[in-house]
Amino acid sequence: MTVAVVVDSTSDIPPAMREELGITVVPLTILFGNQAYLDGVEMSTEEFYQRLVTDPVHPSTSQPSPGAFAEVYERLAREHEGIISIHISSKLSGTVRSAEQAAQMVTQVPIRVIDSTSVSMGFGFLGIEAAKLARAGKSLDEIAAQVEALIPKIRLWAVLDTLEYLRRGGRIGRAGAFLGTLLNVKPLIEVRGEVLPAERVRTHKKAIARMVELASAEAPYKYLAVLHSRAQPYAEELAEQLSAIHPREGIIVAELTGVIGVHGGPGVVGVTGIKQD
Known part of the structure; x- marks a missing residue:
């Protein structure tokens, strides 16, 4: 493969798929006070959520340094003719900026x-598409053009068990419109560059039904995934319902990595996809 594909750990691409496609992951960092852990490397998703609900210290996150990206780029440059590096929305993290600085350092x-402009499998699918194109022998410019063309077609909705973690993490964006108005309601959000308020629903069950409606209205999809944080039963239920618009075997069920969990907390269920042409 002449073009290497790099993503960050918030892409949530299942490990087996990453390995099969040869996608390189640069981890963000989770911090519990003065203790730092590389996301998915030094702290698993399961370990993170267990600690999130028991540790009195609320964690924070940090993007990879330009040096961390440069080290990866230099290693990949020895075996590839080009590198495409795809990352979480710049409105949600400084990761893109670190990658850009590293790209200037590696020549x-x-x-x-x-x-x-997205998060989780919303952009994980871009990495998957890039890797498939690279395997097909496409040039860096061709891959970048096709990946960029998919960005406006990304859709992502999610229901949160609470907005508290988004508030603590400072990533609430315009979803702050929900604050002060929530009494026993589940906030439904949309990610389009930033976290945006969508609707208020009373229960996870109603939220799932609403996400099915929203996703169905945008069908068909090139790629489709269900996302969750410690909410596998709800995720499986959502995937089954979405099988009416997309083959069930083609719907990926992915758990949100710790860095996203810092801001969304446990109990998140979502759906994301890339619309078909």
């Missing part, structure tokens, strides 16, 4: 850094 091969 052995051309590097294209892409702001996905």
Whole structure:
């Protein structure tokens, strides 16, 4: 493969799929006070959620340093003719900026850094598409152009068990419109660059039904995934209902990594996809 594909750990691409496609992951960092852990490397998703609900210290997150990206780029440059690096929305993290700085530091091969404007499998699918195109022998420019063309077609909705973790993490964006108005309601959000308020629903069951409606209205999809944080039964239920618009075997069920969990907390259920042409 002449073009290497890099994503960050918030992409939530299942490990087996990452390995099969040869996608390189640069981890963000989870901090519990002065203790730092590389997301998915030094702290698993399961370990993170267990600690999140028991540790009195609320965690924070940090993007990879330019040096961390440069180290990865230099290693990949020895075996590839180009690198495409696709990352979490620049409105949600400084990861894109770190990658851009690293790309200026590494001159052995051309590097294209892409702001996905999304999160989780919303941009994980961009990495998957890029890897497939690279395997097909496409050039860096061709891959970047096709990936960028998919960005406006990304859709992502999620229901949160609470807005508290978003508030603590400072990533609430315009979803702050919900604050002060929630009494036993589940906030339904949309991610389009930033976290945006969508609707208020009373229960997870109603939220799932509403997400099915929203996703169905945008069908068909090239790629589709269900997301969750410690909410596998709800995720499986949602995936089954979405099988009416997309083959069930083609719907990925992915758990949100710890870095996203810092801001969303446990109990998140969502759906994301890339619309078909």
